[in-house]
Amino acid sequence: MELETDQSIVILTSSDDVEFRIDKKVVFLLKVVDNFIKDTDSNKFFLPNVSSKILEKVIQYCEHHKEEQQQQQQESTDSSSSSSPLPFLPLEEKYDNNNSSRDNEIDPWDEKFCEIDQSTLFELIAVMIYIIF
Numbered sequence: 001m002e003l004e005t006d007q008s009i010v011i012l013t014s015s016d017d018v019e020f021r022i023d024k025k026v027v028f029l030l031k032v033v034d035n036f037i038k039d040t041d042s043n044k045f046f047l048p049n050v051s052s053k054i055l056e057k058v059i060q061y062c063e064h065h066k067e068e069q070q071q072q073q074q075e076s077t078d079s080s081s082s083s084s085p086l087p088f089l090p091l092e093e094k095y096d097n098n099n100s101s102r103d104n105e106i107d108p109w110d111e112k113f114c115e116i117d118q119s120t121l122f123e124l125i126a127v128m129i130y131i132i133f
Contacts, residue, residue, distance in 0.1 A: 010037060011044045012059070018052035022059055029062045030131045047131075053120070054127050057113075061128075064109060 010027050012020045024043075027034050033045045047055060114121065 007043055009043060012055060013044070013046045014050055014052040014055045015048050016052050018055070020052075020055060020059055022063070026059070026062045026066050029066060030058070032131050049130065050127050051123075054123055057116075057120075057124055058127060058131065061113060064113075 008024050009021050010024050010033065012022060012033065014020070024037075027037060033047075036045055037043065050058070116124070
């Protein structure tokens with residue numbers, strides 16, 4: 001199959017053997033996968049602790065945020081400042097100069113994305129931590 005040999009596509013396989021084909025440009029957000037691909041020159045990665053339900057959500061999140069993360073990384077590289085250790089967090093914190101509190105505005109897409117049952121949300125958080133380090 002042509003997609004499997006296409007090096008711009010990465011194949012992620014969940015614990016329940018569901019395959020997801022994603023653009024390699026999205027993989028840089030998933031540090032565990034990105035490092036594996038760079039180390040082995042493979043375009044396939046098995047995630048034995050991640051169900052297809054959760055992996056689908058992770059990919060959905062990464063697809064939505066890939067452009068802004070790429071832009072922030074480029075800005076960070078251009079300004080020679082350190083990048084965030086967590087690719088899913090903003091590289092620059094927003095603070096109000098008057099009271100030094102964090103700006104709590106949430107993107108409507110992110111708010112809707114998190115409207116899931118609590119157990120799924122906890123599993124999603126755990127997987128995000130596992131995949132991004």
